[in-house]
Amino acid sequence: MRVRILGAGPAGLYLAILLKKADRAHDVAVIERNAPDATFGFGVVFSEETLGALRDADPESHLQITDTFARWPAIDIHYRGRLLRSRGHAFSATPRKLLLHILQRRARELGVELRFDTEVTDAADLDADLVVGADGVNSLVRGTYAEDFGERVAPQGCKYVWFGTDLVLDAFTFIFKATEAGLVQVHAYPFDEHTSTWIIECPEHTWRRLGFDAMDEAESLQACEALFAEELQGHRLMTNRSLWTSFLLVRNESWHRGNVVLLGDAAHTAHFSIGSGTKLAMEDAIALSQAFLRHPRDLERALVDYELERQPVVERFQQAAGESAAYFSRVEQYAHMDPMPFAFNLLTRSGRVTHANLAQRDPQFVRVLDAWFHGGVPGAVAPPPLFAPWRDLRNRVVRATAEPDRMPELARSGAGLVLAGPVATTLDGRISPDTPTLHDDEVAAAWAGLVDEVHASGAHAGVLLTHAGRRGSTRPPARGADLPLREGGWALIAPSPIAYAPRMPAPRALDADAMNSVRDAFAVAARRAAGAGFDVLELDMGQGYLLASFLSPESNKRDDDYGGDLDGRLRFPLRVLDAVRDAWPEDRLLAVRLNVMDGTRHGLKLPEGIAIARELATHGCGLVHVVAGQTVPEAPQADYRRGFLTPLADRVRAEARVPTLVGGYLTTPDEANTILGAGRADLCLLEVPDTDLERQVLAAPEPATAAALA
Numbered sequence: 001m002r003v004r005i006l007g008a009g010p011a012g013l014y015l016a017i018l019l020k021k022a023d024r025a026h027d028v029a030v031i032e033r034n035a036p037d038a039t040f041g042f043g044v045v046f047s048e049e050t051l052g053a054l055r056d057a058d059p060e061s062h063l064q065i066t067d068t069f070a071r072w073p074a075i076d077i078h079y080r081g082r083l084l085r086s087r088g089h090a091f092s093a094t095p096r097k098l099l100l101h102i103l104q105r106r107a108r109e110l111g112v113e114l115r116f117d118t119e120v121t122d123a124a125d126l127d128a129d130l131v132v133g134a135d136g137v138n139s140l141v142r143g144t145y146a147e148d149f150g151e152r153v154a155p156q157g158c159k160y161v162w163f164g165t166d167l168v169l170d171a172f173t174f175i176f177k178a179t180e181a182g183l184v185q186v187h188a189y190p191f192d193e194h195t196s197t198w199i200i201e202c203p204e205h206t207w208r209r210l211g212f213d214a215m216d217e218a219e220s221l222q223a224c225e226a227l228f229a230e231e232l233q234g235h236r237l238m239t240n241r242s243l244w245t246s247f248l249l250v251r252n253e254s255w256h257r258g259n260v261v262l263l264g265d266a267a268h269t270a271h272f273s274i275g276s277g278t279k280l281a282m283e284d285a286i287a288l289s290q291a292f293l294r295h296p297r298d299l300e301r302a303l304v305d306y307e308l309e310r311q312p313v314v315e316r317f318q319q320a321a322g323e324s325a326a327y328f329s330r331v332e333q334y335a336h337m338d339p340m341p342f343a344f345n346l347l348t349r350s351g352r353v354t355h356a357n358l359a360q361r362d363p364q365f366v367r368v369l370d371a372w373f374h375g376g377v378p379g380a381v382a383p384p385p386l387f388a389p390w391r392d393l394r395n396r397v398v399r400a401t402a403e404p405d406r407m408p409e410l411a412r413s414g415a416g417l418v419l420a421g422p423v424a425t426t427l428d429g430r431i432s433p434d435t436p437t438l439h440d441d442e443v444a445a446a447w448a449g450l451v452d453e454v455h456a457s458g459a460h461a462g463v464l465l466t467h468a469g470r471r472g473s474t475r476p477p478a479r480g481a482d483l484p485l486r487e488g489g490w491a492l493i494a495p496s497p498i499a500y501a502p503r504m505p506a507p508r509a510l511d512a513d514a515m516n517s518v519r520d521a522f523a524v525a526a527r528r529a530a531g532a533g534f535d536v537l538e539l540d541m542g543q544g545y546l547l548a549s550f551l552s553p554e555s556n557k558r559d560d561d562y563g564g565d566l567d568g569r570l571r572f573p574l575r576v577l578d579a580v581r582d583a584w585p586e587d588r589l590l591a592v593r594l595n596v597m598d599g600t601r602h603g604l605k606l607p608e609g610i611a612i613a614r615e616l617a618t619h620g621c622g623l624v625h626v627v628a629g630q631t632v633p634e635a636p637q638a639d640y641r642r643g644f645l646t647p648l649a650d651r652v653r654a655e656a657r658v659p660t661l662v663g664g665y666l667t668t669p670d671e672a673n674t675i676l677g678a679g680r681a682d683l684c685l686l687e688v689p690d691t692d693l694e695r696q697v698l699a700a701p702e703p704a705t706a707a708a709l710a
């Protein structure tokens with residue numbers, strides 16, 4: 001097979017090696033515009049898992065690469081004048097130049113033709129049985145056939161610049177530097193015995209305010225050295241085409257077209273803050289060469305196989321890298337956090353490290369974090385964050401049930417808060433005939449009995465108070481969602497006379513009198529809930545029910561004071577909140593279940609959801625239960641995967657500065673400990689079998705100070 005590979009980066013060289021190794025008869029040439037020793041950037045970090053794949057694919061180069069490795073187990077975090085160190089990690093790095101030299105040498109040894117100083121300007125010039133675009137992030141090959149590949153390229157994350165330094169670090173080092181223009185971060189790591197990589201980044205607005213947009217390479221070097229003079233400890237930064245730029249996120253629907261295939265950065269990128277671009281590029285080469293071993297005479301099948309194997313892996317990395325890039329873009333929002341949760345938030349940012357696996361890598365770090373949650377007593381031994389008290393709740397576990405009779409059982413399973421609901425304010429506010437209510441004093445008395453039982457188990461009781469609005473009068477949910485009652489239904493109300501779903505009846509638009517009576521019914525029900533002994537009242541502004549349907553432009557088309565812009569759409573829900581706040585005892589928690597986004601093209605977007613949360617807090621809401629979607633039956637932009645609400649709750653908490661409760665199919669205490677430990681929410685709604693929770697509660701150590709243990 002005649003193979004022409006454009007680009008002598010890690011992807012192209014490694015593929016050439018593996019193809020030639022598999023069959024010396026292949027005619028393989030790699031064409032590179034640069035000289036053999038020219039390269040951008042400095043060191044390349046590898047994570048430990050990478051190494052096994054490289055060893056199996058080509059032990060010779062693996063040995064040479066790993067021989068050059070600088071290795072270290074620690075991550076240092078410089079934040080607010082403190083240095084926090086987390087141990088137990090496994091990093092290794094090598095100079096990029098050295099890595100390329102090893103691969104070049106190995107390729108030559110195997111008979112690969114390497115053509116340096118050769119710029120290809122027309123991809124059609126590459127005439128071969130197989131043409132490989134391993135030509136990096138700005139790939140000519142990809143650009144030439146962009147439409148066939150379904151190319152999508154967009155900037156991601158902060159502005160960054162890549163320097164080296166002769167300061168030899170002994171840890172992967174993150175520095176968060178406060179400047180008058182905002183936070184500026186450093187990602188730095190050693191890559192040989194003399195040198196470290198030093199990448200500086202900040203959001204574009206900070207970059208402009210610091211004047212970097214108007215500086216040349218030398219001026220920016222000087223400014224960066226001055227900014228990090230303390231951390232550089234008298235050492236200098238070094239440049240190597242060190243220009244500020246934006247990371248480009250590259251994605252392609254397909255990675256091959258006829259006999260042309262994309263590899264490494266040409267096919268996909270993953271933000272450098274998770275340090276895996278080189279690993280992914282080399283693993284692509286392994287997968288592609290193996291696909292040819294499986295299908296030596298069927299090019300199309302080999303290329304399809306390669307894509308099928310690699311695309312899902314790369315997507316997972318891109319997901320994690322995207323979370324990481326987003327974290328660094330808005331890390332400023334976390335700058336109010338104490339150092340311990342700040343550091344834990346950083347370590348768990350991409351979802352690949354959790355409370356449980358960090359506890360294995362670095363038990364001491366996690367012990368200090370857990371103790372911080374229990375008031376930060378030095379030397380304290382404390383259970384994990386899920387079992388730290390919050391306000392007067394014994395722990396941060398919330399269990400919810402639509403069946404009132406299950407409340408005592410959930411309380412016995414160890415939850416801090418048992419949330420009943422939705423509970424309708426009035427009979428015509430029910431979702432279906434079996435929706436529980438607080439519509440009269442008799443039912444309130446029945447609730448009081450259940451609340452007493454919850455209290456007897458040491459838990460608190462909460463009620464989610466709702467009016468179903470245009471989602472009412474349906475058959476019980478067990479028969480299917482949003483199916484209208486065949487008989488015995490009741491009239492529906494909403495901000496605008498638009499049916500929720502095609503088969504649902506159209507609601508009546510609320511007039512001023514009807515709005516007053518809805519508001520009063522909420523207040524009366526809140527008083528009944530207080531009388532029944534509930535500790536927490538959660539007002540329902542979620543998932544398309546009456547108050548949520550006021551918030552969303554999908555369902556609120558009013559042209560009076562209660563529609564239009566966000567202020568207008570929020571006006572009625574705020575009037576209800578104020579009335580409930582007046583009716584509900586001041587010392588008890590008033591929460592709101594809030595849709596922070598609809599997941600539709602014209603619906604409520606997250607920034608508006610955050611603005612609403614901020615406003616609710618100024619009206620006495622002490623906790624936002626973050627939910628999303630269901631404003632209309634179809635929400636194409638909503639992604640209801642497990643944990644999907646966590647990033648939303650995180651943003652609400654950080655940006656609106658209001659405590660949050662989050663659910664979203666959280667099924668393990670580890671997920672909850674990670675969320676809480678990182679300050680992404682204050683309470684977690686868990687969906688676990690009761691026995692699991694009981695086991696966890698029993699296993700959680702009682703908080704004890706070191707003195708008490710002595």
Ligand SMILES: Cc1cc2nc3c(=O)[nH]c(=O)nc-3n(C[C@H](O)[C@H](O)[C@H](O)COP(=O)(O)OP(=O)(O)OC[C@H]3O[C@@H](n4cnc5c(N)ncnc54)[C@H](O)[C@@H]3O)c2cc1C
Binds near residue numbers: 137265275276
């Ligand atoms: C700031 C930053 C830090 C990073 N840190 C790390 C890290 O620590 N660890 C890690 O694993 N990854 C890291 N990466 C990612 C890593 O650099 C890339 O993922 C990796 O280099 C991809 O390898 P590649 O072979 O696909 O592309 P490249 O390494 O980009 O190689 C492509 C080659 O093609 C050549 N070429 C392009 N067009 C032509 C043409 N028309 N004619 C001839 N030759 C051409 C180029 O000169 C280049 O040599 C980082 C990236 C950035 C931006």
